[in-house]
Amino acid sequence: MAYLPTMTDARLADLAARLPALTLRTDAADLEHYGRDWTRRWTPAPLAIALPSNADEVVAIVRWAREHRVAIVPSGGRTGLSGGAVAANGEIVVSFERMNKVLAFDAADRTLTVQPGLPLEALQRAAREHGLIYPVDFAARGSCAIGGNIATNAGGIRVIRYGNTREWIAGLKVVTGTGELLDLNRGLVKNSSGYDLRHLVIGSEGTLGLVVEATVRLTDPPPASNVMVFALPAMDALMQVFEACRRRLVLSAFEFFTDRALRHVVAHGAQDPFAQVSPFYVVTEFDAADEAQQTAALEVFEYCAEQGWVDDGVISQSDAQAAALWRLREGITESLAPHRPYKNDISVRIGAIPAFMREMEALFSREYPHFDVVWFGHIGDGNLHINVVRPAGMADDAFVTQCEHVTAALSDTLARFGGSISAEHGIGLVKKKYLEGTRSAAEIAIMRGIKGVLDPDGLLNPGKVFES
Numbered sequence: 309m310a311y312l313p314t315m316t317d318a319r320l321a322d323l324a325a326r327l328p329a330l331t332l333r334t335d336a337a338d339l340e341h342y343g344r345d346w347t348r349r350w351t352p353a354p355l356a357i358a359l360p361s362n363a364d365e366v367v368a369i370v371r372w373a374r375e376h377r378v379a380i381v382p383s384g385g386r387t388g389l390s391g392g393a394v395a396a397n398g399e400i401v402v403s404f405e406r407m408n409k410v411l412a413f414d415a416a417d418r419t420l421t422v423q424p425g426l427p428l429e430a431l432q433r434a435a436r437e438h439g440l441i442y443p444v445d446f447a448a449r450g451s452c453a454i455g456g457n458i459a460t461n462a463g464g465i466r467v468i469r470y471g472n473t474r475e476w477i478a479g480l481k482v483v484t485g486t487g488e489l490l491d492l493n494r495g496l497v498k499n500s501s502g503y504d505l506r507h508l509v510i511g512s513e514g515t516l517g518l519v520v521e522a523t524v525r526l527t528d529p530p531p532a533s534n535v536m537v538f539a540l541p542a543m544d545a546l547m548q549v550f551e552a553c554r555r556r557l558v559l560s561a562f563e564f565f566t567d568r569a570l571r572h573v574v575a576h577g578a579q580d581p582f583a584q585v586s587p588f589y590v591v592t593e594f595d596a597a598d599e600a601q602q603t604a605a606l607e608v609f610e611y612c613a614e615q616g617w618v619d620d621g622v623i624s625q626s627d628a629q630a631a632a633l634w635r636l637r638e639g640i641t642e643s644l645a646p647h648r649p650y651k652n653d654i655s656v657r658i659g660a661i662p663a664f665m666r667e668m669e670a671l672f673s674r675e676y677p678h679f680d681v682v683w684f685g686h687i688g689d690g691n692l693h694i695n696v697v698r699p700a701g702m703a704d705d706a707f708v709t710q711c712e713h714v715t716a717a718l719s720d721t722l723a724r725f726g727g728s729i730s731a732e733h734g735i736g737l738v739k740k741k742y743l744e745g746t747r748s749a750a751e752i753a754i755m756r757g758i759k760g761v762l763d764p765d766g767l768l769n770p771g772k773v774f775e776s
């Protein structure tokens with residue numbers, strides 16, 4: 309059930325009276341700022357922004373919202389690309405900006421307990437201060453928050469080695485839609501005591517509960533690494549190079565992008581390391597702690613060149629060069645942002661990638677012969693980001709309608725391949741029409757049932773993922 313924006317200021321006055329220390333904001337600039345994410349497709353129109361300082365305040369906000377039938381949109385760094393943090397219908401946005409602290413480090417368990425508003429980069433820094441790492445990583449690290457990472461089960465550039473956010477969450481404190489505070493898994497390594505509710509909350513996009521505390525696992529820093537970028541003559545070579553790299557090297561990333569992506573990122577200030585243009589490029593990061601590993605990398609390059617799978621390649625000789633090479637891949641999203649592209653975030657099994665990419669290429673060149681379609685992504689995880697650049701001057705509605713027509717066909721292809729319409733960005737508002745292509749009717753019915761138990765009044769992020 310969705311709530312209509314019928315709230316009045318009397319409701320906010322009641323909230324302020326119940327929680328005198330709570331910061332509540334209602335001025336137009338804040339409503340706009342906190343009411344949207346990176347999608348920029350919906351007009352923000354929340355009732356108010358609440359910035360709680362602790363879990364007790366979050367519990368009280370949920371109880372207040374329940375009494376007044378006000379919908380709640382949880383909010384972290386709002387770097388989402390699927391509209392999961394959009395508040396366009398008179399909701400109260402619960403921003404975790406002030407709940408951004410590291411609460412505890414446990415050396416024996418190698419965990420950090422943190423609040424949900426902590427930026428990913430600050431979490432990574434805190435782990436390093438204890439000689440360990442939190443390995444989930446992606447370009448939005450400075451702006452996104454761990455609560456949002458948990459909400460989308462964020463992936464990123466090192467999934468090939470370390471997995472998604474889910475693998476690193478040892479415990480969660482969560483406020484349900486009934487205002488109950490659950491303490492899930494409590495940092496245990498082994499716990500076979502029935503359903504693991506923690507994993508239901510991870511990836512639920514704020515629809516089942518509000519995360520108010522997370523205990524994350526840390527691990528040893530990897531050995532010294534190097535970065536190589538290869539230029540490839542053809543799409544089919546991507547997975548051949550992947551296989552060759554994986555056989556000889558210990559990989560921590562294997563990413564790809566096309567010449568079009570390179571053009572955008574270079575126009576945005578990155579340095580093109582190649583003299584000639586090739587249609588595909590790969591960025592790979594691998595352990596290079598000793599001479600044997602470094603030699604292996606050069607041998608892989610030579611082998612791939614002999615097979616005709618690579619045209620050219622560069623290998624980093626310093627941290628600064630590694631960062632410059634990474635910029636070619638990590639800078640793509642930012643370089644495309646001014647064009648407000650239509651984003652696809654799809655996945656298939658790694659083994660299905662060659663056949664799937666061929667179908668995608670046929671679909672996109674048939675449907676978008678004159679559009680700038682930019683391919684990049686985490687190909688080593690089977691995850692492609694195909695971004696369609698909005699042609700200058702084309703109206704928003706016409707552009708999205710045309711792109712959605714293609715997404716419907718894409719969704720059917722994904723269903724045939726057993727793939728997913730959202731690999732790591734989440735369903736949110738953007739992809740909910742296509743959920744049925746990825747999840748069966750029986751699965752969606754069970755998801756609705758679970759939502760009904762944890763959020764019986766449909767207060768939490770209504771309209772996201774599916775209509776409840």
Ligand code: MLT
Pocket residue numbers: 389446447464638640641651652685693695
């Ligand atoms: C990335 O991997 O850079 C982002 O997840 C993709 C995007 O901006 O589409």
Ligand code: ZN
Pocket residue numbers: 464685686693732
């Ligand atoms: Zn990505």
